[in-house]
Amino acid sequence: MTSIDTERTVSLTVNGVPREARVPVRRVLADALRDDLGLTGTHVGCAHGVCGSCTVLVDGEPVRSCLVLAVQVQGAAVTTVEGLARDDHRGGQVLHPVQEAFRECHALQCGFCTPGFLVTIAAGLEARDAAEEITEEEVDELVGGNLCRCTGYTNIKKAVRHAAATMREDAR
Amino acid sequence: MKPPPFRYADPGSVDEALDVLAAEGDGAKVLAGGQSLLPLLAMRLAAPATLVDVNRVPGLDRVEASAGGVRVGALVRHAGLLRDTAAAEVQPLLARATADVAHPAIRNRGTTVGSIAHADPSGELTAVLALTGGSVTVARPSGRAEVGWRDLFVGPLETSLSGPAVVVDAFFPALAERSGTAFAEIARRKGDYAVCGAAVVVTLDEDRRVAAVRAAYLSVGPVPEVHDLTEAVAGKPVDSADWAAAGALARTLVDPDTDLHATADYRRLLVGVLTERTLAEAAAEAAGRTAA
Ligand SMILES: Cc1cc2nc3c(=O)[nH]c(=O)nc-3n(C[C@H](O)[C@H](O)[C@H](O)COP(=O)(O)OP(=O)(O)OC[C@H]3O[C@@H](n4cnc5c(N)ncnc54)[C@H](O)[C@@H]3O)c2cc1C
Ligand code: FES
Ligand code: FES
Numbered sequence: 001m002t003s004i005d006t007e008r009t010v011s012l013t014v015n016g017v018p019r020e021a022r023v024p025v026r027r028v029l030a031d032a033l034r035d036d037l038g039l040t041g042t043h044v045g046c047a048h049g050v051c052g053s054c055t056v057l058v059d060g061e062p063v064r065s066c067l068v069l070a071v072q073v074q075g076a077a078v079t080t081v082e083g084l085a086r087d088d089h090r091g092g093q094v095l096h097p098v099q100e101a102f103r104e105c106h107a108l109q110c111g112f113c114t115p116g117f118l119v120t121i122a123a124g125l126e127a128r129d130a131a132e133e134i135t136e137e138e139v140d141e142l143v144g145g146n147l148c149r150c151t152g153y154t155n156i157k158k159a160v161r162h163a164a165a166t167m168r169e170d171a172r
Numbered sequence: 173m174k175p176p177p178f179r180y181a182d183p184g185s186v187d188e189a190l191d192v193l194a195a196e197g198d199g200a201k202v203l204a205g206g207q208s209l210l211p212l213l214a215m216r217l218a219a220p221a222t223l224v225d226v227n228r229v230p231g232l233d234r235v236e237a238s239a240g241g242v243r244v245g246a247l248v249r250h251a252g253l254l255r256d257t258a259a260a261e262v263q264p265l266l267a268r269a270t271a272d273v274a275h276p277a278i279r280n281r282g283t284t285v286g287s288i289a290h291a292d293p294s295g296e297l298t299a300v301l302a303l304t305g306g307s308v309t310v311a312r313p314s315g316r317a318e319v320g321w322r323d324l325f326v327g328p329l330e331t332s333l334s335g336p337a338v339v340v341d342a343f344f345p346a347l348a349e350r351s352g353t354a355f356a357e358i359a360r361r362k363g364d365y366a367v368c369g370a371a372v373v374v375t376l377d378e379d380r381r382v383a384a385v386r387a388a389y390l391s392v393g394p395v396p397e398v399h400d401l402t403e404a405v406a407g408k409p410v411d412s413a414d415w416a417a418a419g420a421l422a423r424t425l426v427d428p429d430t431d432l433h434a435t436a437d438y439r440r441l442l443v444g445v446l447t448e449r450t451l452a453e454a455a456a457e458a459a460g461r462t463a464a
Contacts, residue, residue: 002183002192004222025180025223028210047173048211055277061251062277067210071180072227120277144362145275 008071014039015083023070030054032070033080041081041115045147052146055116056080062123081115084122097170098122101163102156109150116146121160130171134164175213182225186232186311186338189224193336194313196222202338203227204246207274207282208290232340237262241306241345246338250279250287262346263304264457265371268355269296275363285342291324291331294365294391296357297342298325302396303353303371303388306344312337325395350383351375352457354450357390358442360433366390367434368442374454376462380410382455385418387447392428392439399425401447410459419448 011020014037021036028047033039033056045051047066054065057079084096098121101107108114124142128134139160143153179196183189193200199221203209212218226232232247237258244253244266250273253259253266260267273279273287273296287297288308300306307320313336326332333339347353357369369390377383385401404418428439 002181002188004179004181004192004196006177006179008180024177026175026177026213028175028214031174048214049207049278052275052277061280063281064207064277066214067206067278067281069180069206069210069225071182072206072225124276140362141276145277 005071008074010070010074012073012075013077015079016077021070025069025071027070028066029056029058029068029070029073029078030065033065033078036070039080039082043112043115045112050147051113051116052120053113053116055119055146057119057123060123062120079119081118084118096122097166098125098159098163101159101166105155105159105162107151107155107159113146113148113150117143117148117156120146121163125160125164125167130164130167133168134161173214173216175210176216176219178213178220179222180225181222182228184228184230186226186229186340189226189229189338190311190313190336192222192224193338196224200224200336202289204286204289205249205282207278208286208292226338235259239346241304241343242266243341243343244284245341246283246285248284250274250282250284251276253284254279263344263353264347265300265304265353265355265373266344268353269300269371272296272355272357272359272362272366272369278363285339288324288342289331289333289339291327291329291395292365293328293394293396296355296366296369296371296390298396299369299371299388299390300355301342301344302398303373303386304344305398306342308339308342310337311340316340318343321396328394347373348375350377350458350462352454352459352461354453354457356446356450356453358446368392368428368439368446370443370446370450372447372450372454374410374451374458376410376455376458378462380459380462380464382406382408382410382413385451387422387450389426389443389446391433392426392443401425401451405451410455410462413451413455415448415451415455416444418451419444419446422447 043053045053085093088094201220203223203225232245236243242259357366372387375384401418404421405413423444
């Protein structure tokens with residue numbers, strides 16, 4: 001018999017750490033991350049898929065965490081903005097090249113949209129061949145699904161090019 | 173807002189899903205990619221009593237491309253279909269239209285079949301199903317049946333499916349010999365729902381003269397429709413056919429509505445422009461596929 005539930009316990013890996021939460025089945029992943037797991041880096045803007053601020057990686061792919069139920073990520077690996085920085089092998093952490101580029105290019109003002117952009121762009125840049133120079137079309141596609149009400153996008157696009165260039169250097 | 177309360181099941185087979193749908197009655201809904209259903213819940217435009225999540229059902233995530241066409245399983249994501257080169261070869265319109273569906277993050281979850289079951293007249297794949305003369309396979313407690321696109325779409329966001337039913341796949345017939353297709357849409361931003369869009373197919377005869385021209389539009393009526401534009405260009409050599417005349421004919425055949433995004437007149441204008449543009453592209457492809 002298939003069980004029909006109003007509440008479930010979900011086990012998943014978040015940023016490499018096994019986590020578990022008891023959630024009502026209607027709870028979306030974004031709220032579970034923020035309220036049940038205390039990871040408030042993921043922001044919720046529109047709550048219906050339009051703005052992209054809640055974007056996280058599920059098994060490596062960017063998804064809207066406001067349009068996935070927490071119970072649907074049972075067993076999955078989730079990466080949030082808190083998980084983008086990397087181990088520097090000296091006991092500390094280094095920012096992801098996209099995070100560095102956002103700082104360098106002044107690609108944020110209020111910062112509300114930033115986690116969604118960072119996660120989307122990081123995954124997009126990692127999925128492409130770093131040795132190839134990035135095209136304007138690719139840049140547009142990478143930022144086109146996220147809304148920013150502050151920056152006017154110019155510096156965000158600059159940051160994408162900057163991060164792609166860094167990753168290109170690193171790939172040599 | 174948050175989705176209203178519901179009950180949730182994630183059955184492991186189509187039969188189990190049908191059992192739950194039958195037991196839960198009219199308040200139960202299938203949940204696939206959730207990229208249309210969850211926004212409806214969040215906006216409180218829908219409040220199903222039970223969601224029957226089919227994401228755990230094995231075997232539904234396959235794309236099967238054969239000489240006859242492309243069969244797309246119910247759990248194939250937009251992104252997956254976009255990556256499938258065999259499918260793009262058999263029916264090139266699939267990838268061309270899917271590239272304009274939403275944004276990458278939404279394409280990673282949303283399914284081709286879900287967008288057809290959702291029956292949005294602004295959707296790309298509903299128009300493609302219609303233009304290609306496609307169908308869906310519907311599983312019910314009584315067994316499986318093919319339902320053609322004409323019998324499927326009955327109104328905006330409304331299909332003929334009622335009672336316990338799971339769409340297990342969608343079938344898009346192959347691009348015919350000596351034919352070419354094209355797709356174009358106008359949206360406020362790339363990835364937004366189209367204000368107007370056109371999917372077309374041009375077929376030539378052995379002498380490279382225009383034999384058939386058909387078009388389907390997005391966001392111009394309550395359900396997808398296929399318009400035959402052949403008479404405007406019939407028998408003309410492919411290099412000198414007057415595609416603008418076909419565009420003009422198309423404008424007389426459609427009956428778009430005015431809404432927040434565009435007036436009916438503007439949409440009719442776009443139908444003409446997009447028809448002319450896409451037909452020229454499709455004709456070039458058809459010519460390339462027809463021996464001189
Ligand atoms: C910001 C945004 C922009 C978008 N832009 C576009 C766009 O430009 N073009 C476009 O076409 N779409 C767009 N979409 C919608 C997206 O394509 C959805 O993926 C698609 O419409 C529904 O597929 P789904 O798998 O997510 O279905 P769900 O949301 O899970 O379901 C949608 C409906 O179909 C039913 N259903 C789904 N699968 C089945 C099945 N196998 N059997 C029976 N019933 C089923 C459900 O019960 C529900 O009623 C957009 C979505 C968002 C959030
Ligand atoms: S909060 Fe998820 S897309 Fe806006
Ligand atoms: S920095 Fe304020 S919304 Fe983007």
